[in-house]
Amino acid sequence: MKDNIKGSNIFRHFKAEVKDNIELNKNHFLLTLSPLVENIMMPAGGQFYMLGVSTLYDPLMKRPFSVFRFSENRIQILYRVRGKGTAIMSRINSGCVLDVIGPLGNSYPMPPKKYTPLIVAGGIGIASLFSLIHCLKDKSVVIYGAKTKSELCMLDDLLGLVSGLTVCTDDGSYGKKATVLEALNDIAYDRDYLLYSCGPKEMLRKLAQFTLKKGLKGYISLEETMACGLGACLGCAVKTKNGYKRVCKEGTVFPIQDIAW
Numbered sequence: 001m002k003d004n005i006k007g008s009n010i011f012r013h014f015k016a017e018v019k020d021n022i023e024l025n026k027n028h029f030l031l032t033l034s035p036l037v038e039n040i041m042m043p044a045g046g047q048f049y050m051l052g053v054s055t056l057y058d059p060l061m062k063r064p065f066s067v068f069r070f071s072e073n074r075i076q077i078l079y080r081v082r083g084k085g086t087a088i089m090s091r092i093n094s095g096c097v098l099d100v101i102g103p104l105g106n107s108y109p110m111p112p113k114k115y116t117p118l119i120v121a122g123g124i125g126i127a128s129l130f131s132l133i134h135c136l137k138d139k140s141v142v143i144y145g146a147k148t149k150s151e152l153c154m155l156d157d158l159l160g161l162v163s164g165l166t167v168c169t170d171d172g173s174y175g176k177k178a179t180v181l182e183a184l185n186d187i188a189y190d191r192d193y194l195l196y197s198c199g200p201k202e203m204l205r206k207l208a209q210f211t212l213k214k215g216l217k218g219y220i221s222l223e224e225t226m227a228c229g230l231g232a233c234l235g236c237a238v239k240t241k242n243g244y245k246r247v248c249k250e251g252t253v254f255p256i257q258d259i260a261w
């Protein structure tokens with residue numbers, strides 16, 4: 001199978017008004033932005049935006065966020081509060097105007113016909129995979145896992161999209177008591193699956209070992225700490241079997257077996 005990951009060098013720097021910033025559950029928010037420019041580019045599944053979370057100079061750097069959903073010129077970002085920037089973001093009210101750059105990075109390639117997409121989301125990794133799930137709907141098998149129930153997001157939307165959805169939590173507080181890796185073991189590998197995944201790095205590393213063992217192919221989206229998001233600072237470089245690659249520019253999506261873990 002040839003890799004058909006598409007990248008794009010076309011992005012825009014624009015202002016966007018906050019329409020909503022809803023707290024979904026502990027530490028998770030859904031931000032809706034309305035770009036204050038005409039005809040913004042439609043992002044592809046897996047692409048991201050750099051968001052200026054403060055109008056002050058602290059934090060100075062923009063933060064990267066996946067496009068959770070894009071419709072009728074509204075950009076939705078699903079995010080988890082991690083540190084200073086996202087804590088500031090969680091307090092932003094409707095009407096505020098943010099600085100945005102994007103869409104950036106490459107995107108998840110669509111699966112060739114003979115493959116069944118097997119989508120594995122760990123925690124907030126669901127934000128990056130949601131638009132792919134939306135696009136593939138019932139053509140895909142989806143595993144979504146988090147540590148505990150309060151870290152699961154947008155479950156009703158997901159249940160309405162895919163019938164083949166397994167939800168699991170490490171502590172068993174919702175769905176199957178299992179990690180996504182354990183849930184993967186329960187799948188009957190009786191057809192050609194193509195894996196798509198985003199989540200914590202350790203999960204992706206174990207997933208790479210799993211795919212090697214099972215002879216599966218697939219793609220992962222990496223979430224490295226980013227400074228520029230534009231390919232200039234080299235801060236997001238990761239080691240691949242073909243040398244170092246910038247996650248913001250040559251990624252974020254890579255064939256899973258290309259990464260030198």
Ligand SMILES: Cc1cc2nc3c(=O)[nH]c(=O)nc-3n(C[C@H](O)[C@H](O)[C@H](O)COP(=O)(O)OP(=O)(O)OC[C@H]3O[C@@H](n4cnc5c(N)ncnc54)[C@H](O)[C@@H]3O)c2cc1C
Pocket residue numbers: 048059063064065066067077078079080081082083084085086087124127128222223224225226252
């Ligand atoms: C391409 C891309 C898409 C992303 N999409 C989303 C998304 O849709 N929703 C979401 O909630 N998060 C997403 N992230 C992660 C998000 O960018 C970080 O959580 C955010 O930058 C943290 O900023 P902060 O100021 O709150 O935390 P900081 O104070 O900067 O850091 C807090 C902690 O988070 C770690 N951290 C910082 N940046 C990242 C990062 N990029 N990835 C992993 N750990 C990080 C730091 O090492 C530190 O431990 C994405 C990251 C990338 C690279």
Ligand code: FES
Pocket residue numbers: 225226227228229230231232233234235236237246247248249
């Ligand atoms: S974040 Fe600067 S090169 Fe990727």
